[in-house]
Amino acid sequence: MLSSEVTSLLDRLGVAPDRRHGARAVRSPLTGETIANVEDASPQRTAEAVALAEAAFRQWRQVPPPQRGELVRLLGHDLRAAKDALGRLVTIEAGKIVSEGRGEVQEMIDICDFAVGLSRQLYGLTIASERPNHRMMEQWHPIGPVGVITSFNFPVAVWSWNAALALVCGNPVLWKPSEKTPLTALAVQALFERAAAKAGNIPDGLSTVLIGGRDVGEALVNDPRVPLLSTTGSTAMGREVGTQLARRFARSILELGGNNASIVCPSANLDLALRAIAFAATGTTGQRCTTLRRLFVHDSIHDGLVAKLKQVYASMRVGDPLMGDEILVGPLIDAVAFQNMQRALEEARVHGARVHGGERVEEKRFPNAYYVRPALVEMPAQTGPVLRETFAPILYVMKYTELDAAIEQHNAVTHGLSSSIFSTDMREVEKFLSVTGSDCGIANVNIGPSGAEIGGAFGGEKETGGGREAGSDAWKAYMRRVTSTVNYGNDLPLAQGVRFDIDQG
Numbered sequence: 001m002l003s004s005e006v007t008s009l010l011d012r013l014g015v016a017p018d019r020r021h022g023a024r025a026v027r028s029p030l031t032g033e034t035i036a037n038v039e040d041a042s043p044q045r046t047a048e049a050v051a052l053a054e055a056a057f058r059q060w061r062q063v064p065p066p067q068r069g070e071l072v073r074l075l076g077h078d079l080r081a082a083k084d085a086l087g088r089l090v091t092i093e094a095g096k097i098v099s100e101g102r103g104e105v106q107e108m109i110d111i112c113d114f115a116v117g118l119s120r121q122l123y124g125l126t127i128a129s130e131r132p133n134h135r136m137m138e139q140w141h142p143i144g145p146v147g148v149i150t151s152f153n154f155p156v157a158v159w160s161w162n163a164a165l166a167l168v169c170g171n172p173v174l175w176k177p178s179e180k181t182p183l184t185a186l187a188v189q190a191l192f193e194r195a196a197a198k199a200g201n202i203p204d205g206l207s208t209v210l211i212g213g214r215d216v217g218e219a220l221v222n223d224p225r226v227p228l229l230s231t232t233g234s235t236a237m238g239r240e241v242g243t244q245l246a247r248r249f250a251r252s253i254l255e256l257g258g259n260n261a262s263i264v265c266p267s268a269n270l271d272l273a274l275r276a277i278a279f280a281a282t283g284t285t286g287q288r289c290t291t292l293r294r295l296f297v298h299d300s301i302h303d304g305l306v307a308k309l310k311q312v313y314a315s316m317r318v319g320d321p322l323m324g325d326e327i328l329v330g331p332l333i334d335a336v337a338f339q340n341m342q343r344a345l346e347e348a349r350v351h352g353a354r355v356h357g358g359e360r361v362e363e364k365r366f367p368n369a370y371y372v373r374p375a376l377v378e379m380p381a382q383t384g385p386v387l388r389e390t391f392a393p394i395l396y397v398m399k400y401t402e403l404d405a406a407i408e409q410h411n412a413v414t415h416g417l418s419s420s421i422f423s424t425d426m427r428e429v430e431k432f433l434s435v436t437g438s439d440c441g442i443a444n445v446n447i448g449p450s451g452a453e454i455g456g457a458f459g460g461e462k463e464t465g466g467g468r469e470a471g472s473d474a475w476k477a478y479m480r481r482v483t484s485t486v487n488y489g490n491d492l493p494l495a496q497g498v499r500f501d502i503d504q505g
């Protein structure tokens, strides 16, 4: 029984028993069974949490950033100790294979380390003034409570990208996790509370988890006390959230879908490409926003590569990830994901596809778990379902002859998250990375489009939403910029040489 293992994991991770009751049943995609129950936050509880966060903000913004970093350091420390338990809970609740579950916690640890360093590097510029005896500078100040809405597929890491930065920047965090994965969120909250107790003097309400459905998300989106919302999910959801936030001039970080592609050139190292493609297209059962969904292969190497991919796809072990490390593909999250996958494959057939795999792998004991063989789909052209994101392991393969035309096809979708090229020809590589190359937020060379490190800014263009999270200078989105001009002289020269001489009597 998974539920007894879940109980002991939640005990180990410090989730209080009184948080494990309620009307919402949590199921595991591994077996389809209910593994726990939790309580949704009421709209009133959500409003109270925002009020508490606002009060916490008044205190937290005055704590020197390196001291704020100390809290994040302690959280990273506790995450290290909890890596196995939390990673396993990610596997049970989201269905990831064990190394990916643990990898997700590693990503949390990494961003905590990054944020600790950042807490001493919230740099502003000094700027040359055009006026004598004047100095210009920028300061970055905390912005206020940050709402974070996350998706089931990265149930804890995406919170940490936002939270670690928001906290060192001086902001409280209000987190609405996916209703499909509330247990891992409760576990992270328990770890946060433990770190906060160790740090001491941490205001109540600095980090809050609000479990619930759409109403909880909407309460955060519409609350004028929440100046910034970071949302991960579908483009349809992001369009609504983004519009509502814009109406009240709140900021948004939108991390929506991806319809990511790779181009395989004739000069590519094909053994490397094969491994990279298999991981990027089937890892997390095709349920990453960075999953490889479209593959453009040069016609001179197309048939050989497709033959090898077919072999790899047919031999890939699909099943319950808890059964062993040789399982590379776990279950889809639920029945709806399965139906969407089958619908996309049927449509592809109508568009002339040759479909290999994609069928359900029955788990006799667990009729409510949805295991599938990843699908390799040879498409005559980029049409129909290829043009949209289906959150499932479907890789559409297409031929190309000219790189320019392949790049054009590559960019001819509505999303713009991640991309890659496999080539050892520097002209092809540089072209792909250039202004006339990939139009995505992430463009990789000789690796797949998924599995980004936290050091870079993560996010994409077009209907991916334009937000950036994690590394580089993504922290700036969590702060407000103040530009100051200081006059340390006795005259008042005006900018642009404007004269405005009043009569001072």
Ligand code: UN1
Pocket (backbone or CB within 6 Å): 153, 154, 158, 232, 287, 288, 289, 290, 449, 450, 451, 452, 453
């Ligand atoms: C997501 O799927 O929402 O690049 C994020 C990756 C991960 C993040 C994916 N580090 O695959």
